[in-house]
Amino acid sequence: MNPIVQVEDLKKVFRTQNFGRVSKITAVEGVSFTIQRGETLGLIGESGSGKTTVGRMIVKLLNPSSGHIKLDGHDVTHLNEKAFKPFRKRFQIVFQDPYSSLNPRMTVLQLLSRPLSVFGIEKDRKKQRMKVIEVLHDVGLHEEHLNRYPHEFSGGQRQRVAVARALMTKPEFIVLDEPTSALDVSVQAQILNLLRQLKAAHNLTYLFISHDLGVIHYMCDRVLVMYMGEIVESAPTEELFTSPAHPYTRFLMESIPDPDPELTNEIDYVNKVKALQSTYGCNFLSRCDRALPNCFDRHPELVKLSSNHLVRCHNPLKEASVWKRDG
Amino acid sequence: MSSVSAKVLEIKDLQVRFDTEDGVVKAVEDVNLDLFSGEMLGVVGETGCGKSVTLQSVLRLLPTPPTRITRGQILFHGENLLDVSEERMNEIRGGKIAMIFQEPMTSLNPVFTIGEQMRDVIEQHRRVGKRKANSIAIRALIEVGLEDAEVVLSKYPHELSGGQRQRVMIAMALSCQPEILIADEPTTALDVSIQAQILAIIKHLRQTHNMSVLLVTHNLGVVAQTCDRVAVMYAGYVVEKGEKFGVLKAPLHPYTRGLLESIPRSRKVRELRSIPGSVPNLIDPPEGCRFHPRCSFATEVCKREVPILEEAKPGHFVACHHWRRLGY
Amino acid sequence: MGKLILMRVLLLIPVLLGVSIFIFLLMRLIPGDPAIIIAGENATPEMLQQIREEFALDKPLAIQYVTFMKNLLSGKVVSIKTRRPVFEELFPRFLNTIHLTLFSMAIAIPLGITLGILAAAHRNSLLDNFVMVLALLGVSMPVFWLGIILILVFAVQLGWLPSGGKEGFANLILPSLTIAFALTSMIARMARAMMVETLSKEYIRTAVAYGLPRRKVVYKYALKNVMIPIVTVIGLQFGYLLGGAVLTESVFGWPGIGRYIVDGIFSRDYSVVQVGIMFLSMVFVLVNLGVDVLYMLIDPKVRRDVSKA
């Protein structure tokens, strides 16, 4: 069977214009990975790492500058909007901010029945309504919510509506772009649980994008770590958290303040300030405390540590993890 | 440590209201907090729990109208800040109690250089000339880890990164040698790696300058890693407070417990325990305990009576009718 | 920086070209023989023939336009009535208009900004309400009517000031007050709105939180942020000012460019109208360019980014 998503050497360059001056920013560079049916792949990185850009390119909300995207074995890189439409039905996305991803002037019924009309799944109003109610139940909402507008809901409920909209077309794959980072912790837990239930119930495959290691740990089977537009490490979740190989991955883990006051970690606050993209050598060089001479000379390649653990580092870590939460 | 050192700040029975078109928002209810010399107190809570409003009331920064402080006192060394003149308040703001904010992007004035903004503040509080102010600013910037301080002084805010700007804000606070630092979600807008650095700086400065710190955040991890004591707020009330080990390791309030259990930590957990429902609307909040509609322990009494904050264990306070049923 | 200004200047070319094409076509829409329109109704057949050749009127429209522009740029377009080059007549009248507008601006800009900022600093006070109502009346008052009222009161009833003409300083007072009233109101409203917005910004809260006195917060920290956009907005009002000048000049018999154009319309002197409007549009566009450059010079965000490039 084909992998459901296959991405090869993806690159995205943004051109920005600032007071008439054109500058190019490489947001994503040389990104390749595959997603197998039924798995949840995590994509983690800080702001500006290019993780969101990758998510949007997969569902063609952005077009890559170069590289290839295959969805279920079909190369969709150069398809136009019309030819891509059948894939839209099968490949959905849920956005970060439920306050801005729902049209404020549409009711829940209108929001959720649009996909049915657009894809010609169901034209009959009554049947549309039935289907909408069915999906609403799936996400923990009720018939009484049908005629409400987004502003009448709390953040968590809005995100449920957004998830429901993505489910309307019975997709196989959903990009979850930081789906809980705009929510409060107590509500985040509800939504994460819901997403896990839905996945099991509907045989879904997820690409889960987040900057929160805890969330990624809870949700994903396998994780990609992105730094400055590149994948720097890729491993099954357990392996990544028990033995991270890239210093950046470990650095991220150390940076997270644990709610258990007994698990302390001290961070050197003066150093590791600036993130510079070096033209040669390693991108992480300026923040790395284990740099060797060849780190300055050569940009590291993504190499295999084991069959499913890749790392982009000349001097990968070998010691055990700093992730204390499993104990 | 709280038993030996002196109280520097005491918030007593604070009640704050906002007037809006839809009605009066009951934002803060009978909040009692105290801060001891040299300690770091964390105030945690979710959106709309009143934590920021409480702290902004200390420096009287909330615009009136629509805000009304309807009851309570804010005592700084026994002096009620809600009564003092605007002139006296200006001596305290920055000089005695400094504050840093959530958005380092918008908290600095975009059309003045960092140097000009810092010098103005230093001249205001330390009564020194321009040159002396400049050297104080440079020292402060170096102390927060901005080594090329002189260059930073000549820059405009938009030329710095988010982390650098927050460092500048901290340096500005530091340069007037305040007794108290109020940090209102200082790292929420920043990446985790920058967050770790900023928190490390605050911790370091607290020790070297013997400042008391009042830290507001929604992130329990931040509190666990930096503070001595914690106060948990929900829907305008302080529901639990005490030493951080007590509150975070053995919470007595169902909300605190739910909050801790909601944090995703590991895959090995089959399912996260979440708190059902969402934060109430404070224009028309639930009667009795404001948490009762979301609480699995709630009984009739919770719907009727507001629980008072009582000392359950030494130094560990909780506002719940049923805390004994939750005890560890 | 220089490159950026040059780019702005280059961007003006298509706009001015557009203006000239529009005006050219508009004049071609006038029913009747264009030669007669250009030469006037009592022109001799020889004159008409000469005009046809000079303006290439028997050639396609594109060539006509090119010829017209050539004549325009070389200053050869002559007034139908006086047979003198339009430019020669227009320029002294333009100076009169500038005289009038500058004098009004000298009153309106400082007054408008001061009133607007005072109103914002004392929001919802009596002063604020008074200034804002006055300003709203000011922008609602038709200039020509205000002019007439002023003439009625100060020239007819009191006899203090002349009702029109351009003999001396006294003649300047009523027309410039007329323009200044509307302009002051407009600037005051903008200044107040911007100041109110600025005072709600987080960096202002920071300044307050650090104990800077209110005077300093308002008149140093907020004011500088307000002044930058105000400069641009005043620049944009310049077109309004020139328009207002047309009507005001008409009321007070001020021999400015506006009246010159209107007179041209009534005497069917279309060369005057064409050249006049082209000229004023060019001035307007150039003023906006100047404001843009000024903006770049005073806003640190633009200034620094540009010099680093």
Add this chain to the structure above:
Amino acid sequence: MKNWFCSVRIIYRRLRKNRLAVVGFWIIVAFIFTALFAPWIAPYDPSEQDLLASLEGPSVAHPMGVDFFGRDILSRVIWGTRVSLTIALMAVAISAIVGALLGSLAGFYGGILDEVIMRIMDVFLAIPSILLAIAIVAALGPRTSNLVFAVSLSTIPEFARIARSAVLVERSKEYIEAARAIGESRLSMLFRYALPNSLIPMVVQASLRMATAILSVSGLGFLGLGVQPPTPEWGTDLSLARTYLEIAPHAGIFPGIAIFLSVIGFNFLGDGLNEALNPRLKDR
């Protein structure tokens, strides 16, 4: 629909708190009433001449006096309401619709279309609006339809700019991307999502533009380029009265007051709407 109704109610509630807006609203209602029922309200035929009464001052029979041709000024002001409001309304309606379409197309599609549309708008912005109107009327003749055209042409760029920036703001919102993700076509995204959400600034602008349109129409009339006599129009009548200003000031004052009041009405309402609808001023 419920949402629209809901927001109209909220707007009304906010508007009611703004005293000036309420005043403006009632002034406009009064003018519209006058315009609609002019034939029944006006005491005389506006073009009926009574040369014996020429330039008579206000009296019981003629509350606003009589003009040079012996026509009742009150009746002319009343009938003039109809003319001014109609022209202004038509001009604003046309420019709002055309401007909104052009601006939103430019904002939504971006690229070359945006460049072309906005450069054309720049051309019209470069000609001071009253001069543009003068030029058009001068070339095409002072017919009512030309007046409408002249005034609307000078207002289109304003509307286009507002529509464009509103659509740009909306377009950057995630719900437009979300619409794309569920396969909505571009036009559907524009008309179902972006445009309805950018209507609010357009409404505010329309009210403020009514004020400037009335000023432009009467200004043209004052210059003799507007509605031609004997049709009653405030600006034209005012210009006529100027000649006899010293002996009969009333002939100039009353039409001026009519212009002034109607413009105030729309400005007050527009300001009030702006405050009521401006999201920045909303409390959370």
